[in-house]
Amino acid sequence: MKVELRPRPFDPLLELGCYQAGLDERLPGQCGATAIFIGAMRDFNEGEAVRGMTLEHYPGMTERYLQQIVEAASRQWPLLDGLIIHRVGELQPNDPIVLVAVWSEHRAAAFAACRFIMEELKSKAPFWKREDTADGSRWVEHNTPA
Amino acid sequence: MKVELRPRPFDPLLELGCYQAGLDERLPGQCGATAIFIGAMRDFNEGEAVRGMTLEHYPGMTERYLQQIVEAASRQWPLLDGLIIHRVGELQPNDPIVLVAVWSEHRAAAFAACRFIMEELKSKAPFWKREDTADGSRWVEHNTPA
């Protein structure tokens, strides 16, 4: 299980490829199912064009909380591995924000755990978005529920 | 929406990267959410070691049915794009079998559509697995329900 915050743009597929290579070594022939979610920055939100975004976090608590989420997922489903990478700092439209990947023997566990991790992350992990629009910058007040 | 059968091993992350590059051109800043599932061949099934597998399909009907599944998903959820790649022919343990990727503005639609496509594919798309074990080869009789 790995959890990372990244202050610079990252390539989710490249990250997945590197992580998967390690898994193929450790657990060859076991990972029947991989469920992945990638969240990226859109250039439009709540009816307004968004030019950029700043993602603030709570250093220390955020990493700890993400770790707790993957551990909670591992207790609920038989997972072989899990990965969360989340951006912080200044983002531009199309930049990846979050990558969640979950490996399991079977698809039901992989799908459910990936979804669970994203919902927990969205509703409870300490991150805050500030969007830059033509009228200046604004804090996003709440995430949409699932 | 793209659906493909592949008679040779494929790299799901490479395929995703290529497809994503096209999407970044066509729909920059729109795809907030990507949900992905990768199914790979395990080396163990129903209590027995599996050395290899042959995936048979119904040429013509299989492609058509996969296309119908992504179209059904598009009618149910607001999707920006979808991709299914499925292996046929002879596989070895760890080989990717299926890649499903769905792009949407929001995560709920992406997750639900990806899951829907996999369940439809598993329960109805005309593919048949024959596994090679130490005792010879055997047809897999049914897929596990979700």
Place this chain on the structure above:
Amino acid sequence: MIYVKYFASLRDRLGRAEDQLDTHSDLTVAGVWAALWPDKPLPPNTLAAVNMEYAELTQSVRDGDEVAFFPPVTGG
């Protein structure tokens, strides 16, 4: 002419991958099977398709149609 295909374990059990049925009577999917395999009841759980679309056993089949019989699917 009706073009008939068998797949996977069903093909192996029958020992053949396809048949042609030269008939001028109105047949259902079940009737196509019965005409070709009068001594062999259709195995339980067998699925059928007509012209590459899933079909009930009661569906009518016309001259020129392709009819397929196959076991439960196991892809993905």
Place this chain on the structure above:
Amino acid sequence: MIYVKYFASLRDRLGRAEDQLDTHSDLTVAGVWAALWPDKPLPPNTLAAVNMEYAELTQSVRDGDEVAFFPPVTGG
């Protein structure tokens, strides 16, 4: 000493990112806020953490603890 942190829009509204509270009385999380901002009720929906774990406003705070106040989260 209690170490207090504010994040995001709450920090901007308060005009400061942290405070220190030198107290020897037994305080709850709500009490920490009230001691620092006697004229400002805690904004509705504000979340709190003690030593980087989510905490109720009624949770006790001890000397040396880090208490954080922040608005609803919007990551992912």
